[in-house]
Amino acid sequence: MADAIRVLSMEAVHKARSGHQGMPMGMADVATVLWTRFLKYDASKPDWADRDRFVLSAGHGSMLLYSLLHLTGFKAVTRQQLEDFRQWGSNTPGHPEYGHTPGVECTTGPLGQGLATAVGMAMAERSLAARYGSDLVDHRTWVIAGDGCLMEGVSHEAISIAGRLKLNRLTVLFDDNNVTIDGVATIAETGDQLARFKAAGWAVKAVDGHNHGQIAAAMRWAVKQDRPTLIACKTRISKGAGPKEADPHSHGYTLFDEEIAVARQAMGWTAEPFTVPEDIEKAWRAAGRKGARHRKAWEARVKADPKGADLTRAMKGDLPKNAFDALDAYVAKIAENPTANATRTQSGAALAELTPAIPEMIGGSADLTGSNNTFVKGMLPFDLPDYAGRYVHYGVREFGMAAAMNGMALHGGVIPYSGTFLVFSDYSRPAIRLGALMGIRVIHVMTHDSIGLGEDGPTHQPVEHVASLRAMPGLLVFRPADAIEAAECWKAALQERAMPSVMCLSRQKTGVARHSGGDLSAKGAYEVSPAKGEAQVTLFASGSEVAIALSAQLLLQADGIDTRVVSTPCWELFDRQTPAAQAAVIGKASVRVAVEAGVRMGWEKFIGQDGVFVGMSSFGASAPYERLYKEFGITPEAVAAAARKALK
C-alpha cells in the first residue's frame, strides 16, 4: 500500500517536471500506518468536526498528502487532479493549500509553521473538550515534519508551548532522513533532536521509519502519553526510487523515465501510470471509509447532547446571537460622555464587553499582558488540568503565538486573539501572512503602535509597520482613534469570517474623535468632523493622529480656513466602498494633508501624489513621547502650517 504513494508521487512530479518526491517516498510507510490504522477521519466528510487533524508541516512533500487523499477516496483529489499536479486551477498546487482542497487542514510550505500551527489545533481541541465535553470533542493532531521544520526557530517556540501545556493529543512524526536541499543535513545541523524535544517536556521515541511494526508500536505508545510526543522516524529519502534512494540530491529531483522504470520494477509495480492495482485501491478505500461509523455515532451524540447545537454553531464560525448587544450598549453609553485614553485601554474595554458574550474568544499575549490590555478580569489561564481557561500565556514567542492562533482558527470552534507590540509584528509576520492566505479569522492585537511609545526607543517604535501590513493582501489593518472606533473595529474584525485582522493601538492617551455610535469604522474611512463651510482643506489621519488632525482643524478654522477631517481606521474596508462613496469621503478640497506617525507609503490613496504628508521618514528615538512628536514635527501646529503652505 505504501508503494502506491511512492509511485503516484514519482509520477506526478515527473509529469509536472517540478516538485518533490523525496519526502513522500521516504515517509510513505509512516503515512500508511497512520492513515490506515490510527488517524480518525472519514474521506466522505472532510469537515467532520471531531476528526483527527493531520498537518504536513514539510509542505513541499505535498504529493504525500495528495496521494493519501486520492487513495482514501477524498473527492477533491481525483486521478486527473494528480495528473494536473502544480498546474493552473488544479486542486493539487505545489504546496497544500487550505480552503483550496478539501481534506487539506492547513496551508504549509514555509517551514516550521505547520508544526507551530498544529500546536494551536491541539490547543483548540482541548479548549472545546473542556467546553463541550469529551463525548463531543475527542481527537488528536498528527504532524509530519522534516529536518528543515526543526531547524526553523518557530519550531522551538512551538515545542516549548506544547511542552509547557502538556498537549498530549499532539504527535510529531519526524522524517529523520538527514537530508536538506544543500546536502546531508549535518553540514548545517548536528543537534540531538530527541534530547531537544525531551528538554522541552516531550516524550520521545525513535523508530525505523520503514518498519511498520515499529511505527505502529510507537503510535500506540504515543496515544497513551501524558505529554506531547515525538516519534523520530529514521528514513531513507526517496525510498524505493531505485538508484536515487537515499541520495541527498533526490530531495527535489525529477526522476528520469529510466529511473522510474527501475523503481517500478523493483517494487513489482506494473499498473498504468496514475493507476493503482484494484486490491491495493480497495484496501486504501476501506481505510478511508473506516471512520464513517465513528462519525455517524458522533453525529448522533451531537444531536442528543444539549450542547451539541452550540458546538455546531461555533464550528461553523457563526457568532452567538446577541454577540454585540453588550458592546453596542457600551458604545451608546460612552457616547454620552466620551473621554480620552490610550486606544489599547479602549480596546481592553471593548474586550470586556465582548469576551463574556462570545465564549469562543480565546485571548492571550506574548508576555505583554499588562501592556496589550488583552486580559479581561475574571479570565482564567488556559492550562492544565482541564484547559477550561480562556487566556493563554504564550511567553515571549510572537511567531509561535501567531501560528498557534492560525491553528486554532483552522481547527474551528474558537476565535483566537492575542497581543504583542506592533514592532514585533515583524516577528510574527510569516504567520500573519499565512493566515491572510488561508483566509481565517485571527485577531492580532498590536499595541505601542508608533513613536508614541516613547522611551523604549527606535527598536520598539514601529515606523514602517502599518504600511507594510497594509501592503499584504487579505488582511484587515485597523487603527482606531478613540473608544468608539476601538469598539467598532473589534466588531468589524469579529464580523469578518474570512480574513485575519491586526489592531494597531496606541500606548499613549489620544483625544476624543467621536461623540456617537453608528459603526462608521466599518466604512473604513469617513468624515469625522465636517468643515464649517465648503472645505478648502481635508485632513486625513488614523489612530492617535486623528486627535492631532482635529486640533489642527481648530487652528485652521480659527484662521478662517474651512477644514474637514477624515478618519481612516481601516483602508481595506474603505476599498470595499463604492467609487462614489470613496469620492465623497476624499472630497473636493484643494488641499489634502495626511497625518500618521509612520511612513508615507500608501497615503496617496487619500491625498494623491501632490498631497502633503506629515509623518515619519526615519526611525524614531528614545525620549518621552510628547518630545518625540514635537521633534519629528507631528503636531497640530505643524499640520496647520503644512496646510497653510499648500494653500498658497
Next chain:
Amino acid sequence: MADAIRVLSMEAVHKARSGHQGMPMGMADVATVLWTRFLKYDASKPDWADRDRFVLSAGHGSMLLYSLLHLTGFKAVTRQQLEDFRQWGSNTPGHPEYGHTPGVECTTGPLGQGLATAVGMAMAERSLAARYGSDLVDHRTWVIAGDGCLMEGVSHEAISIAGRLKLNRLTVLFDDNNVTIDGVATIAETGDQLARFKAAGWAVKAVDGHNHGQIAAAMRWAVKQDRPTLIACKTRISKGAGPKEADPHSHGYTLFDEEIAVARQAMGWTAEPFTVPEDIEKAWRAAGRKGARHRKAWEARVKADPKGADLTRAMKGDLPKNAFDALDAYVAKIAENPTANATRTQSGAALAELTPAIPEMIGGSADLTGSNNTFVKGMLPFDLPDYAGRYVHYGVREFGMAAAMNGMALHGGVIPYSGTFLVFSDYSRPAIRLGALMGIRVIHVMTHDSIGLGEDGPTHQPVEHVASLRAMPGLLVFRPADAIEAAECWKAALQERAMPSVMCLSRQKTGVARHSGGDLSAKGAYEVSPAKGEAQVTLFASGSEVAIALSAQLLLQADGIDTRVVSTPCWELFDRQTPAAQAAVIGKASVRVAVEAGVRMGWEKFIGQDGVFVGMSSFGASAPYERLYKEFGITPEAVAAAARKALK
C-alpha cells in the same frame, strides 16, 4: 563594586520614571566579575579591533551596560548621561544603540537577536583569525541573555549554528531568574535550558549568580572549552532592591523614594545620587584601563605584521584597491553581446567576479545554495578545523542567518552576504530591520522574487515583499533587470558602507535591458529606452518586468505611440538624486504606467495617483510561471492595452 551598578541603575530608572532595574541589579555580580577579570577591553579605545565583544541581548537592562561603561571610564557615558537616561539626544537611550553610544557593540532590545548577532561576531572572529593569524585576532564574545531571549525562536537557530560550528570563543551568561513581564517564567516556560543547549552541542554549567567565586570559576572553565558555552546564572531579580528583591513585578518597575532609601541602607551606600565612593570608582577605573597594555602590544604587533595594514583596512570597512576592476571588465565584456538569463544567475556571475577581488566577502545561504546562486566555484565551507572557508551553510534558518550577518558586519573585517527566497524575507525581517537601524553593510540575496517562481505557489511567491521592504527606512532594495544591472547593483550595495541591501532576483529568465555599462543603476532609476519622438507614454518597471515594458514599448511604437521606458532598480538611490534629475527621469509624458509583479503600494512616486499600475493585487497561485503572468495580466499586451486606454 557590583552595588555601584545596582545603585546607578535604580537611580537612573527612578529619575526617568521608566526603564528596567530588575535585570541590571540581578546580573550586577556576574557583570562585575566579567568586566573586572575576564573581558578584554580598553575603555579609552572602544573600537580596538581585538577587544572582546560584549552583547547585552536582554537590551531592556540597558542600565547595566551604561553603568559598566560609566564606571570603567568610557567617555561617552558621563554622570550627566546617566541622569539623562531615556531622554531626547542622550547617549543613554532606552535600549542600547550601536553607532549612537561608543562602547555599545550592538543595538539590542528585540529579544533573542543579541544572542543571534553575537554568533555572527564569533564567526567573524574565527574568520579573521584564519585570515590574519591569532597574533592579530584572538578574542571572545560574551553575551548576557534572559528568559525572554531564550524563548524566542531565533535563539534556537543561533545556538544550533554555534553548536554546529563549535564556536568556542562564544559564552552566554543566562540570567536565570525565572521572571518575565507577565510573572514567573514558569507560567509559560518549563523547558530545561541546560539540556537544550547541551542537545545543540554546547558545554553547559550552572552557578549561583551572586557568588563571585563560582562565577569566576565558570568563566575560567568556559574559556577552555572546545565548543560554545552556556553559564546559567541563578539570580534574584532586582537583587539588593530591598522589599522588591526577587519580586517578579520588579522587572520593569520604578522604585519609590522610600524603597531606594531602604535598598541603599541595606547596602551601606551613602554616596550622593549618581555618584560612587572614591575607592569603588578607583577600582572600576582601574579595570577599565587594564586592557590598555594588551591593546598597545597588539598595536605594535599589527605594525610589525605584514598583514597588519590589510587588517586595519578591512576593519575600517574600506574595500581593497581595485575591488571592482574585474567586475567592470566583466560588464564591458558582456555589454558586447548581452544575453538573457535569470537575474539570480546574473547575480551569481557578478559574485564570481567580486568574491576573488574582495576577500572579506563571506557568502552563504539558508539551505538554498543552488537556487540563490550565492556560491562561487572554489569557495570552501566556513567550518572546522580552521574556519578559513568563506561559504556558510546556515541551514534552514533565515532569521538566525540574517542576525549572524549583522553580527559579522558589526564585528568588522568581513562583508557578509547570503541568500534565501524573497518570500522568506518575512522570516528574517526583524534582523533586516535591526541592520537598517544600526546602519551596517549586510547584503541579503533574495531570489525567486515574484510569481515568476511558478509552481511552488502562493506560499513561496512574494507579492507584497518588495513594497514592504521599500517601506523600511535605512535599507537599499535592489531589483535589477538584467546582467548589467545585476552587476551594477552589487557594486552599489558594496559601495554603501552604512546601509544594508536586499537584492531581489528572479528565478525565471528575463530579457536584455542594457547594452552598455555606465553604472546607471547607481542613479536608482533611469531611462533605459528612449522614445522615438516626444514621449506620449512612459513605462516604469523594475527587475524581470523591465523586459515586459520593453516589449510593450515595441507594441506601442508599432501603433505610432511614442513610448519611453524607465528602469527603477533602486528607489532609495533615486530618492538621493536632485529634484531636477528626478523630474527628468519621470518625464512629461501624459500617460505613465508602472509594471511590477507585486502590489502597487508606493508606485505613486513614479506614476502619480492617476497613473496606471499593472501588477498584483492578490496572492499568486501554483502553475508554470508563463501561465501565471498571463492569468494575472502582466504581459506586454496588457501593458500596451492599459497605456492605450489611458491615452484615450
